[in-house]
Amino acid sequence: MLNLLLESERAGAVALEQLAGEVEAEKLRRFLLGARDEEARNAQSLEALIRDNGGTPSDKVGPFAARVAALESVRDRLNLMSRGQEWVARKAEEALALAPPDPIHDYLQAMANRHRAEVEWGRAEVIRLLNADK
Numbered sequence: 001m002l003n004l005l006l007e008s009e010r011a012g013a014v015a016l017e018q019l020a021g022e023v024e025a026e027k028l029r030r031f032l033l034g035a036r037d038e039e040a041r042n043a044q045s046l047e048a049l050i051r052d053n054g055g056t057p058s059d060k061v062g063p064f065a066a067r068v069a070a071l072e073s074v075r076d077r078l079n080l081m082s083r084g085q086e087w088v089a090r091k092a093e094e095a096l097a098l099a100p101p102d103p104i105h106d107y108l109q110a111m112a113n114r115h116r117a118e119v120e121w122g123r124a125e126v127i128r129l130l131n132a133d134k
């Protein structure tokens with residue numbers, strides 16, 4: 001389950017990196033690069049969490065990056081990114097039910113909360129930045 005989340009966060013970082021490269025609006029690009037850094041940090045923490053608890057971290061990238069790249073418009077990609085964050089929040093909550101107590105449980109709880117907050121805030125921010133560009 002942690003490896004699934006790890007692969008997904010990696011895919012998110014790749015998708016955001018590609019998307020940021022195609023966006024011309026400076027503020028939106030910076031926002032996307034900030035989100036990419038956040039995904040990359042999550043992937044690093046998950047890797048450490050898996051390793052420190054006796055597991056072997058996956059070195060794969062989830063299929064999500066390719067699904068985002070296959071979409072035509074920036075707006076569609078941003079919408080799919082947002083649904084991806086929601087999916088990760090849901091998976092982190094599912095994993096919580098199986099997680100041993102700290103530190104894995106605490107980490108997953110924080111990760112689920114962060115993703116829930118990012119879905120709400122990210123959507124509003126993307127709409128604002130897309131409109132500011134017109």
Ligand SMILES: [Fe+2]
Nearest residue numbers: 009012039088
């Ligand atoms: Fe994420």
